[in-house]
Amino acid sequence: MNRPRLPSRRRFLLEVAGAGGALALGLVWPRPRAARAARASATPALLSPAEWRAAGAALERILPSDSGPGAREAGCLNFLDKSLLHEDAHLAPLVRSGLAGLDAVAAARRPGAVFAVLSPEEQDAVLAGLAGGELPGWPPEPPPRAFFDVLRLEALLGFLCDPRHGGNRDFAGWRRLGYPGPAHAAGGYTPEQMRGTAPIRPIWKRRPGREPAAPAPAGGASGHEG
Amino acid sequence: MEAPFDACVIGTGAGGGVALQELCEAGLSVVALDRGPELGPADFDEDELRVVIRDALFSPEQLETFRRHPGEPAAPGRYNQLAHAVGGAFTRWAGWAWRLREDEFRVLSTEGPVEGAHLADWPLSYRELEPFYERAERDFGVAGVAGANPFETPRRLPSGGAGYPLPPHPVRRGAEVFEQAARRLGRHPFPLPVAINPKPYGGRPRCTWGGACQGFGCPIHAKASTLSVCLPRARATGRLDLRPESRVVELVADASGRVRAARYLDREGREREVRARHFFLAANAIGSAHLLLLSRSARFPEGLANGSGQVGRNLMLHHGATVRVILDEPALGHTGFEAFRALDDFHPSDPKRGFIRGGVIAEVSAFTRQPLVYALHLAGDPRLDRGFGEELMRSLEEYPRALTLGSVLEDLPMEDNRVDLDPEVHDADGIPVPRITRRQHPNDIAMNRWFRERLLELGEACGGSRVFPLRVPGVTWIDEEHPVRGGAHLMGTCRMGTNPERSVVDAFGRAHQVPNLWIVDGSVFPTAAGYNPTLTILALAYRAVDHFLRAMRRLDA
Ligand SMILES: Cc1cc2nc3c(=O)[nH]c(=O)nc-3n(C[C@H](O)[C@H](O)[C@H](O)COP(=O)(O)OP(=O)(O)OC[C@H]3O[C@@H](n4cnc5c(N)ncnc54)[C@H](O)[C@@H]3O)c2cc1C
Numbered sequence: 001m002n003r004p005r006l007p008s009r010r011r012f013l014l015e016v017a018g019a020g021g022a023l024a025l026g027l028v029w030p031r032p033r034a035a036r037a038a039r040a041s042a043t044p045a046l047l048s049p050a051e052w053r054a055a056g057a058a059l060e061r062i063l064p065s066d067s068g069p070g071a072r073e074a075g076c077l078n079f080l081d082k083s084l085l086h087e088d089a090h091l092a093p094l095v096r097s098g099l100a101g102l103d104a105v106a107a108a109r110r111p112g113a114v115f116a117v118l119s120p121e122e123q124d125a126v127l128a129g130l131a132g133g134e135l136p137g138w139p140p141e142p143p144p145r146a147f148f149d150v151l152r153l154e155a156l157l158g159f160l161c162d163p164r165h166g167g168n169r170d171f172a173g174w175r176r177l178g179y180p181g182p183a184h185a186a187g188g189y190t191p192e193q194m195r196g197t198a199p200i201r202p203i204w205k206r207r208p209g210r211e212p213a214a215p216a217p218a219g220g221a222s223g224h225e226g
Numbered sequence: 227m228e229a230p231f232d233a234c235v236i237g238t239g240a241g242g243g244v245a246l247q248e249l250c251e252a253g254l255s256v257v258a259l260d261r262g263p264e265l266g267p268a269d270f271d272e273d274e275l276r277v278v279i280r281d282a283l284f285s286p287e288q289l290e291t292f293r294r295h296p297g298e299p300a301a302p303g304r305y306n307q308l309a310h311a312v313g314g315a316f317t318r319w320a321g322w323a324w325r326l327r328e329d330e331f332r333v334l335s336t337e338g339p340v341e342g343a344h345l346a347d348w349p350l351s352y353r354e355l356e357p358f359y360e361r362a363e364r365d366f367g368v369a370g371v372a373g374a375n376p377f378e379t380p381r382r383l384p385s386g387g388a389g390y391p392l393p394p395h396p397v398r399r400g401a402e403v404f405e406q407a408a409r410r411l412g413r414h415p416f417p418l419p420v421a422i423n424p425k426p427y428g429g430r431p432r433c434t435w436g437g438a439c440q441g442f443g444c445p446i447h448a449k450a451s452t453l454s455v456c457l458p459r460a461r462a463t464g465r466l467d468l469r470p471e472s473r474v475v476e477l478v479a480d481a482s483g484r485v486r487a488a489r490y491l492d493r494e495g496r497e498r499e500v501r502a503r504h505f506f507l508a509a510n511a512i513g514s515a516h517l518l519l520l521s522r523s524a525r526f527p528e529g530l531a532n533g534s535g536q537v538g539r540n541l542m543l544h545h546g547a548t549v550r551v552i553l554d555e556p557a558l559g560h561t562g563f564e565a566f567r568a569l570d571d572f573h574p575s576d577p578k579r580g581f582i583r584g585g586v587i588a589e590v591s592a593f594t595r596q597p598l599v600y601a602l603h604l605a606g607d608p609r610l611d612r613g614f615g616e617e618l619m620r621s622l623e624e625y626p627r628a629l630t631l632g633s634v635l636e637d638l639p640m641e642d643n644r645v646d647l648d649p650e651v652h653d654a655d656g657i658p659v660p661r662i663t664r665r666q667h668p669n670d671i672a673m674n675r676w677f678r679e680r681l682l683e684l685g686e687a688c689g690g691s692r693v694f695p696l697r698v699p700g701v702t703w704i705d706e707e708h709p710v711r712g713g714a715h716l717m718g719t720c721r722m723g724t725n726p727e728r729s730v731v732d733a734f735g736r737a738h739q740v741p742n743l744w745i746v747d748g749s750v751f752p753t754a755a756g757y758n759p760t761l762t763i764l765a766l767a768y769r770a771v772d773h774f775l776r777a778m779r780r781l782d783a
Pocket residue numbers: 236237238239240241242259260261262307308309310311312313314315316317318319320321322323324440441472473474475508509510511513514517714715716746747748749758759760761763
C-alpha cells in the first residue's frame with residue numbers, strides 16, 4: 001500500500017544534538033528528500049562558495065581519485081550539500097563551522113591561503129590532525145574529531161549510496177568497491193553465482209529492465225543441497 | 227457504540243502475527259492495532275541509505291533515551307532496531323529459526339545463582355514447548371537438516387517426518403570457506419535453519435538469494451513473516467479488523483482489574499477506544515513494557531500488571547563478537563541471505579572458561595551485504611590508523627573479498643537493566659519515550675572476549691591475507707564502558723514465572739494480575755539463550771493461544 005502519511009503529529013518536536021553514537025548511525029528525522037534536490041541541481045544550494053570550495057577539497061582527500069574513481073567522480077560534494085539541506089540538516093551547523101575551521105587553519109599556515117589551495121600533502125596533514133583530535137590554529141568549535149567523523153560519514157554516504165540520492169554518480173563508488181548493484185529487481189542470483197562458478201553482471205552493464213543479474217529463475221526450482 | 231470484539235491484538239510482529247492468525251482461525255472476531263502503516267512488497271526495495279542507514283522506511287519516528295546507570299541523565303537517540311509498521315521487525319528479520327536447547331529453559335538450576343544477575347528458570351520445559359516449535363516450523367516453513375547440529379536438543383520427529391519441512395538452501399562461497407575451515411579445526415558446522423523458502427512452499431515462491439535480506443522486507447514473500455504468512459490466513463477468515471497507524475497509549479482497566487478497552491491515537495491523531503473481551507499484547511520487549519507502564523490507574527499505580535515491580539526490568543539484547551577475514555578470492559557476501567552455515571561447538575556452558583553460558587557462531591553478511599554497511603563498519607582494521615585517503619580506499623577495495631564471522635551470545639538478565647518512562651523527553655504525541663538503562667554483566671564481557679578469540683582462530687583457518695576483530699563499540703565489541711545500548715533481539719521486561727511476586731506473566735503468558743491479558747512477544751523470556759529468539763516467540767504465542775482457546779471452550783461447554 002502507498003497511502004500518503006499525514007505528517008502533522010508524526011514529526012519530532014525534538015531536535016537531537018549529534019552525540020557521537022548517534023552520528024555514527026547517521027541519525028536523521030524525516031524531511032523532504034535530498035534526492036530530488038540533488039538531481040535538480042549540481043550547484044550549491046546550502047553551502048556558500050567558500051564552504052563549497054573547502055568541502056570539495058576535503059572530500060577529494062578523504063576519497064582520492066589517484067588510483068581510481070573517488071569523491072570527485074561520484075559527486076560527493078553535491079550529495080553533501082543536499083544532504084545537509086535535507087535529511088542531515090541537523091549536522092549542517094557542525095559541518096559549516098568545521099569548513100570555516102579548515103580555512104582558518106590554512107590561513108594560519110600561510111597568510112591569505114584557504115584550505116583548497118594547500119598542496120595535497122598539506123591538506124592530508126590537516127585531515128590527519130583532525131582525525132587525531134589536535135590541530136594548531138583550529139577554532140574552539142567544533143571538536144575536530146567530531147567534524148572529521150561527520151565529513152567522512154557524508155563522504156562515504158555520497159560515494160556508496162544508491163545513485164537516486166545524488167551521489168555515486170555513474171556507479172563510481174560501486175565500481176571502485178566491486179559491488180555489482182541491487183539484484184532482487186533483476187531476478188536475484190543463481191546458486192552458481194553464489195558459489196562464484198558463474199559470473200555476475202554488474203548493474204552498469206545491465207540494460208535497464210531487460211537484462212537480469214541472473215538468468216531468469218527456472219520456474220519452481222527445487223531445493224539444492226548446500 | 228461499536229460492539230466489543232472477542233479479542234484485541236496489540237502489535238503485529240512475530241507474536242502478534244501468530245495471535246491474530248490463530249484467534250481468527252478459531253472463529254473469534256479480532257481487532258489488531260499496530261502503530262505503523264501497512265507496508266507491502268511494493269515498498270520493499272534495496273535502497274540501503276534510506277532503509278537501513280537512515281531507517282526512514284520502517285521506523286522513521288523512533289525515539290528513545292539511553293543511560294548506563296540509574297541516576298545519570300539519558301541521551302536521546304535511536305538505539306533499538308525496530309519496525310513501527312504492520313508486521314513489526316519480523317518483516318525485516320534474517321530468518322534464523324532456532325529451537326532453544328533444553329538447558330536454556332533451566333539456567334538458574336543449571337548454573338546456580340550468579341552475583342549481579344537475575345537468573346531464573348523458565349516455568350516450562352523444552353518438551354512442553356516442542357509441539358509448538360513444530361507448528362511454527364511448519365507454518366512458517368523452516369529449511370534445515372534435523373540432527374545436523376550435534377549440540378541441539380534431539381528432536382522428537384513427527385512420525386515419518388524429516389525434522390524440518392524444507393531442505394537446506396544452496397550455499398554461498400564465503401559460507402563454504404567457513405565450513406571447510408571449521409571442519410579442519412574439528413568443529414561441527416551445519417546448515418543454519420532459516421524460515422526462507424528454498425523452493426515454493428505455503429503458497430509463497432522460492433527465494434532468489436538477492437543479498438539485501440536482513441534489514442529489508444522481502445519483495446516476493448519468500449521470507450516468512452506476519453505479512454507473508456499470518457495476515458493472508460487471518461484475512462481469509464473474514465474475521466480480522468486490522469487497524470494500521472493506530473498507536474495504543476493505554477490499556478484501560480475496570481474496577482475488577484480486567485482490561486476493558488485499548489485507548490489509541492488513529493492516523494489523524496484522534497483519540498479512540500476499542501473494546502474487547504481478551505487482550506493479546508505483542509508490542510515487543512520495549513513497546514509492551516512501555517505501554518503497561520503508561521497504563522496507570524488507581525488499581526495499578528505502578529502500571530498495569532506490575533504488582534511485582536518487574537515490568538520493564540531484566541531487559542536482554544544479546545551481544546556478539548565479530549571478526550573480519552580478507553580472503554584471496556571473492557566471498558560473495560552480497561549474494562544469498564544473511565547466513566548459511568553455523569556452528570554450535572561453543573554453545574554448551576562451561577564455567578572453566580571463566581564465564582557461564584555461550585552462543586552460536588556463523589558466517590554472516592551483516593557487514594558485507596551492501597557497500598555502506600561495509601564502509602561504515604571498518605573500525606578495527608589495523609591498517610586504518612588515519613581512516614582516509616589511499617588507506618581507506620584500499621580497505622574499501624577489499625569489499626568483494628571480505629568475509630565476516632559473527633556470533634549470537636547470551637547476556638545475563640540484570641534487574642537494573644530496564645526500560646521505563648523518560649521523565650523529560652516526550653515524543654510528538656506528548657508521550658514519555660522509553661528510557662533504557664543498561665550495563666553489561668562481567669560474564670557477558672568475558673564471554674564476548676573469549677568468543678572473539680575463537681572467531682579469530684576460525685578466521686585464521688579460513689586463510690586469506692588479513693584477520694582482525696571488528697571494533698564497533700557497543701555493537702561488535704563490548705566492555706564496561708560500551709554495553710550494547712540497543713538490539714534487534716528484544717527480550718525480558720515482562721518475564722514469565724510461577725511466582726506472581728517475582729514475575730509478570732505465568733507459563734502461558736497470562737498476566738498474573740490481569741486475567742484477560744496475555745503477553746505474547748519476546749518480553750516474556752526469563753533468560754536470553756544463545757540463539758536468535760523468534761522461533762521461540764512464535765512457539766510461545768501458539769502455546770498461549772492454544773491454552774486460552776481450550777480454557778474458553780471449557781467455559782463454554
Ligand atoms: C534486522 C533484524 C534481523 C533479525 N533477524 C532475526 C533472525 O534472523 N532470527 C530471529 O530469531 N530474530 C531476528 N530478529 C528479531 C526479530 O525480528 C524479533 O525477535 C521479532 O520480530 C520480535 O517479535 P515481537 O512480536 O516481539 O515484536 P516486533 O516484531 O518488534 O513487533 C512489535 C509490533 O508492535 C507494534 N507496536 C509497538 N508499540 C505499539 C503501540 N503502542 N501500539 C500499537 N502497536 C505497537 C510495532 O509497530 C510492531 O509492529 C531480527 C531483527 C532485526 C531488526
